[in-house]
Amino acid sequence: METKKVLTIQDISCYGQCSTTVALPILSHYGIETAILPSAILSTHTSGFENFTFLDLTDEMQKIIDHWFTNHIEFDCIYTGYIGNRKQFDIILNNKHKILKDGGLFIVDPAMADNGKLYPGLDDFIVLGMRKMCMYADYIIPNVTEASFMTGVEYKDPKDQTTEYYNNLLQELYKLGAKNIILTGVVDGEDTIGAIGFDGITRTTVLTEKMPKSYHGTGDIFSSIIVADILNGKSMKETLHHATDFIIDSIDQTMDDEKHEYGVKFEQILKSESE
Ligand code: PXL
Numbered sequence: 135m136e137t138k139k140v141l142t143i144q145d146i147s148c149y150g151q152c153s154t155t156v157a158l159p160i161l162s163h164y165g166i167e168t169a170i171l172p173s174a175i176l177s178t179h180t181s182g183f184e185n186f187t188f189l190d191l192t193d194e195m196q197k198i199i200d201h202w203f204t205n206h207i208e209f210d211c212i213y214t215g216y217i218g219n220r221k222q223f224d225i226i227l228n229n230k231h232k233i234l235k236d237g238g239l240f241i242v243d244p245a246m247a248d249n250g251k252l253y254p255g256l257d258d259f260i261v262l263g264m265r266k267m268c269m270y271a272d273y274i275i276p277n278v279t280e281a282s283f284m285t286g287v288e289y290k291d292p293k294d295q296t297t298e299y300y301n302n303l304l305q306e307l308y309k310l311g312a313k314n315i316i317l318t319g320v321v322d323g324e325d326t327i328g329a330i331g332f333d334g335i336t337r338t339t340v341l342t343e344k345m346p347k348s349y350h351g352t353g354d355i356f357s358s359i360i361v362a363d364i365l366n367g368k369s370m371k372e373t374l375h376h377a378t379d380f381i382i383d384s385i386d387q388t389m390d391d392e393k394h395e396y397g398v399k400f401e402q403i404l405k406s407e408s409e
Pocket of ligand 1: 147152178245253
């Protein structure tokens with residue numbers, strides 16, 4: 135069987151179990167070949183840690199792509215996540231045709247916000263850039279906060295979010311141009327959380343129990359599983375069940391360890407899936 139090749143474009147947070155450090159093991163576990171185009175190198179993720187370091191790799195990105203282009207290197211999928219510099223959106227959009235195979239998938243996780251707020255250090259230019267990338271995407275994977283920033287629909291407190299509110303967000307996201315949307319972090323009352331898939335016609339909703347704690351990096355894990363499952367030909371329903379169950383199990387593994395306040399212990403779940 136042909137091995138699918140994914141290029142993931144996001145930061146390397148050296149410590150903290152998010153972005154590239156979770157995408158690579160997850161994609162590999164599900165049989166996907168990986169390559170990286172790091173947008174920045176940080177000592178940790180930006181939420182929950184003070185005084186993190188940040189090395190911007192914008193200038194290196196074009197050089198790396200040019201080198202790949204001259205070597206005829208191409209990918210079945212480009213999967214983007216956290217972008218720390220607004221100049222990188224044009225680099226990605228202007229070059230993607232050079233390194234994405236014909237019919238390859240462009241999957242955008244506009245990782246920039248949660249709980250009604252942008253991540254520290256990000257601004258409206260990042261919102262505009264993510265919005266622009268979503269216009270060209272085969273799949274986008276925003277959470278409710280990111281969806282509201284990109285569409286201009288008012289962000290509502292989870293207790294005020296309704297099915298109509300989610301349907302409106304999905305329609306507005308679809309109008310941006312994305313072919314398929316996976317809206318994450320949708321709730322139904324206080325005890326359930328999940329995601330809605332939408333291809334412009336059909337909605338697929340998967341809800342599961344809401345865990346009492348939340349952790350950084352779970353959005354990146356969720357998206358990495360989605361990317362792997364899509365490339366492995368799974369249906370929207372199977373993919374959403376897999377990703378939501380995986381996050382619940384990872385949180386469950388982590389909650390007893392009070393020192394583990396950053397990401398989740400997803401490695402244990404990957405391990406148990408292979409047993
Ligand atoms: O998990 C998303 C993410 C990725 N990368 C960096 C972040 C965050 C969330 O805070 O700070 C650098």
